[in-house]
Amino acid sequence: MSQPIRVYNTLTRTKERFEPPADHHVRIYACGVTPYAEAHIGHARPALIWSVIRKYLEARGYRVTLVQNFTDVDDKIIDRARAEGEEPLRLAARFSQQYLDAMRRLGIEDADRYPRVSEHIPDIVEMIETLVEKGFAYVVDGDVFYDVTRFPEYGKLSGQRLDELMAGTRFEADERKRNPMDFALWKAAKPGEPAWDSPWGPGRPGWHIECSAMSLKYLGNHIDFHGGGLDLVFPHHENEIAQSEAYTGRPPFVRYWVHNGLIKMGAEKMSKSLGNVVSVEALLERHPAELIRFYLLNTHYRSPLEFSDGAFEDARRGWRRLATAVAELRRFMAEHGLPRSGAEEQAPADDEPAADPGAALRSPIDPDALAPQLDEAGRLFAEAVAETPARFDAAMADDFNTALAIAALFDLARAVNGYRQHLARRGRGETEGEAAVRRGAGPVSRRGGGEWRVVPPPEEAAGRAAAAGAADERLVAALIELVLEVRQEARAAKNWAVADRIRARLQELGVVIEDTPEGTRWKKAEDA
């Protein structure tokens, strides 16, 4: 049976046991983006992590609702829009769409909802009104500020003491504030800015309040997870707690605060304001989505991740081995007349969740029962296939340790390749027991192939995706086959010079050749 899920809670600075909600419905709010520029990999990390956590929770039999906001009303957007001569909301809509497109191209499934500030002004106004009525907020000249001294627990998330914060204020505080740390819930409109009517006059929401309002609206109080980058802990999430718990009067607003580490460029943080970003689009031009996912998931979500092209190339080599193993497994299935594992690798359809909760987390075979039918290599293979789901489960249950889970995939890949080689050398076909083990490996590899998409999809699926260029693709393939045929004749005649020249020239053209006992294979370099 699966072990309890443990999750690191920023609020308590410890790994805590996750107590599932009574209705088995897990509610997640992941802080999204302020869409004023192209999405970069720093945005992709939390989006990817939450989509993977979500899949894991669903595999454990929970129903999951994931909400991710767009803060489409914001100073940065207004500034940028002014510079570009574009309507702020239009610009925000444009970059929101760009973000969604980029995430989809990375193979990240949509969240259940993407609420926008601009569409929730009434909810926000209502919340601010209540905070004013309850005495947590005060109005000055059309602005509304939150009085941090009214919330005794202010600072509990970030471990700050209010007096220290006040003392350490580095900026010139607005003199109309009661305390320097008070923050704006509502900002009176300035000329040329988007504005909405409110009881305090035309204006717009401050930062922070939108997440409280939209989280409470769509997920209710006491949600299970609230996530975002480590840079949001203070003041954003601190302020969210203050607003939300003051508003509801029934803490906790959030049960587990989950923050991902930041992506750094060299030694520095990657951020739009520093201008050292790598956009998702730019990365996708150079690398397959699966490699990018692998790169991101191969480090635990809470660790800082230093981005560099060199690190990416190192990751690529390891990733290639995984991809090769899965490709070999698929080929193996096909050659032995077994169902292509491609079908099995598709993620389960959305409308059939939890038909058998946890099935994917259990071993598909019983190695002990099969043992009498297996030789030594077969037993090793069977054990690897049998162990992988449990290792995967254990890794994910321990604070969603994707890096540890991927290590299990590497071990499985080695077992698959080793077994395949063993079979080829032994010379006779597999026994019924061995075939059973290999059939079991299909669904297991699905975790990496289909569900996590850290290895490329089956060729036929990729082929469909590239249907537009299909005719050319077929022609190219036919030409390569032709060349290889000629080269094979040269090899048969031991004309190594010609054979090697063909190989070298194809290599220059980006076509990699491998001579195997079963014949010559080829693939494009970028897929290898």
Next chain:
RNA sequence: GGCGCAGUAGCCAAGGGGCUAAGGCGGGAGUCUGCAAAACUCCUAUUCGGCGGUUCGAGUCCGCCCUGCGCCUCCA
């Protein structure tokens, strides 16, 4: 100045009181192979930034120090 995170092999990176310190890259030696590639096998940290302490036992807990980073102003 305050708060917080991190420092594990040549590089990346898991592990957070006790079985042999995961996994990847790189490197070395083999197997297979016309050669190459791929793949497989074995080897590559008596030790976890430093110094003290707690403990029968510490990368793992505590204290101090060093180094790097983040937040305290917009940021995933």
